[in-house]
Structures are given as C-alpha cells and as structure tokens.
Amino acid sequence: MKLGDFEFHVISTGKLLLDGGAMFGVIPRPMWEKKMQPDARNRITLSMNSFLIHAGGKWILVETGAGEKMTAKFRDIYGLDGPFLDDGLRRYGLRPEDIDIVLDTHLHFDHCGGNTRIEKDKVVPAFPNARYIVQRGEFEHAMNPNERDRASYFPENYAPLEAAGMFSLLDGDREIAPGVEVIRLPGHNADMQGVKLTGGGKTAFLFADLVPTTAHLPIPWIMGYDLYPMMTLENKKRWIPEVVQEGWLALFAHDARVPAAYLRERNGQWETEPVTLD
Numbered sequence: 001m002k003l004g005d006f007e008f009h010v011i012s013t014g015k016l017l018l019d020g021g022a023m024f025g026v027i028p029r030p031m032w033e034k035k036m037q038p039d040a041r042n043r044i045t046l047s048m049n050s051f052l053i054h055a056g057g058k059w060i061l062v063e064t065g066a067g068e069k070m071t072a073k074f075r076d077i078y079g080l081d082g083p084f085l086d087d088g089l090r091r092y093g094l095r096p097e098d099i100d101i102v103l104d105t106h107l108h109f110d111h112c113g114g115n116t117r118i119e120k121d122k123v124v125p126a127f128p129n130a131r132y133i134v135q136r137g138e139f140e141h142a143m144n145p146n147e148r149d150r151a152s153y154f155p156e157n158y159a160p161l162e163a164a165g166m167f168s169l170l171d172g173d174r175e176i177a178p179g180v181e182v183i184r185l186p187g188h189n190a191d192m193q194g195v196k197l198t199g200g201g202k203t204a205f206l207f208a209d210l211v212p213t214t215a216h217l218p219i220p221w222i223m224g225y226d227l228y229p230m231m232t233l234e235n236k237k238r239w240i241p242e243v244v245q246e247g248w249l250a251l252f253a254h255d256a257r258v259p260a261a262y263l264r265e266r267n268g269q270w271e272t273e274p275v276t277l278d
Contacts, residue, residue: 013065
C-alpha cells in the first residue's frame with residue numbers, strides 16, 4: 001500500500017498456536033470459539049505478521065516473528081511453522097543486510113525472535129546494518145522479567161544486540177522516520193509500542209498486542225496474558241474509536257486471515273472491511 005511517498009507491505013513470518021482461553025481471558029469459550037475454533041489441545045491459529053516499510057529512503061521492518069532458533073519441542077508446543085522472514089524479504093528483492101531499522105513493538109519471543117540468528121554456534125544479529133528500536137522500559141524489563149511473564153522472554157533475542165550497541169532505547173512516543181511514529185501502548189505489558197504510519201492523506205495504525213486479531217476488537221475481549229488489563233481497556237477505548245472515526249487502516253499483528261482492515265461502526269459494534277496487502 002502506498003502512503004504518500006512511502007509504501008508498506010505485510011509479511012507473514014509463520015504460524016503460532018496459543019491457548020484459546022489465555023487469548024481471550026474472561027470471555028467464555030462458547031463465545032470466542034464462534035470466532036476462532038481451537039484444536040484438540042485448545043490452541044487457536046494465529047499468524048506472526050511483520051510489516052515492511054520503505055520511508056525516507058530507508059527500509060524499516062516492524063516485528064521479526066519467532067525466528068529459527070527454537071528447539072523442536074518448543075516449536076511443537078507453540079505450533080511454530082514457516083515461512084520465515086528471509087523468504088518474505090526475498091520477495092521484495094531484499095537481503096537482511098538491506099534493512100536499516102528494526103522496530104520491536106515489545107520483546108516477547110513471537111515478536112522479536114527473528115532479531116538474531118545462529119551462525120557457527122554463535123547468536124548474531126540477523127540484520128547486521130540495522131538500528132533496533134524498542135522502549136527503554138520494555139528492554140529493562142525483558143532483561144529481568146518476573147515469574148508472571150518470564151516464559152515469554154529469551155535474552156538471546158535481544159541481549160546480543162544491546163552488547164553490540166545496536167539498540168536505540170526510547171522513552172515514549174517518537175517519530176523515527178518521516179511519517180513513521182511509535183506510540184507507547186501499555187496494557188499487554190508496561191511499555192509495548194504501536195506504530196502509526198502517515199502519508200498522502202492516509203494513515204495506518206498497528207495495534208500490536210493491544211488488539212492482536214480482529215476477534216479482539218470488542219472492548220472487553222482482552223487477553224489473559226495482559227499484565228495490566230485495565231490499561232488495555234482504556235487504550236482500546238481510546239484508540240479503536242479514533243481509528244474508526246478518522247478512517248485509518250487498522251493493522252493486526254496476529255490475525256491469520258485479516259492482517260489489515262478498515263473498521264466501521266454499526267449498531268454499536270466494530271465491523272471489518274479487509275484490505276489485501278501484498
């Protein structure tokens with residue numbers, strides 16, 4: 001999709017299966033399974049969507065998926081399956097060396113596992129020429145997570161980058177390229193960030209895990225994974241109506257069928273008008 005002088009594309013970095021009950025929190029299964037059918041292990045099918053942006057002469061990658069470093073057991077637990085990020089980049093004639101900026105909305109394994117890769121038994125940056133960007137508070141928490149969310153953080157996905165001086169740590173909202181702004185969205189954790197793209201009179205907004213799929217658009221449909229659900233509630237009440245009223249394109253990090261859609265309000269509910277992004 002073109003937005004003024006820049007463009008962006010969606011790249012699926014593979015499938016992810018997560019427990020349906022955890023994904024929908026207090027919402028009863030008879031309600032959520034009408035939207036997303038679970039498998040025999042109660043897991044629903046999600047996608048790990050990355051977004052490739054060309055703006056200001058730079059290639060920007062938002063989210064890197066789970067990557068390829070996980071063990072076979074881990075991949076089975078979470079149903080991880082390709083395609084991998086490099087495959088998506090090749091579609092646009094790009095190599096990892098061509099990426100200038102990597103934006104991590106947060107540092108859970110399914111959003112930043114592709115930040116690094118293994119080369120000759122050593123973990124190295126997957127994008128050697130890139131500046132990696134994340135909120136400072138999120139990085140500090142990821143380096144010392146608590147018992148509640150420790151299973152989501154793997155230091156090999158980000159610690160080697162910090163050691164190499166490749167991270168830029170932000171303190172709040174910031175424009176990182178012309179028309180590309182990161183916006184702090186606490187709720188899922190304390191310092192997750194979304195991404196707002198603006199150009200040519202159009203705007204697209206990546207909710208990250210504030211609204212991971214279109215099934216999570218109803219205000220009270222909040223993940224059990226969220227550390228601060230009341231913050232999630234307040235941010236959904238702020239941002240979803242703005243996206244609807246301003247006619248922005250909504251982007252979803254985990255929706256396997258609808259990674260991008262315009263949102264319409266009808267009879268007090270949000271409806272989606274899917275948009276195909278190559």
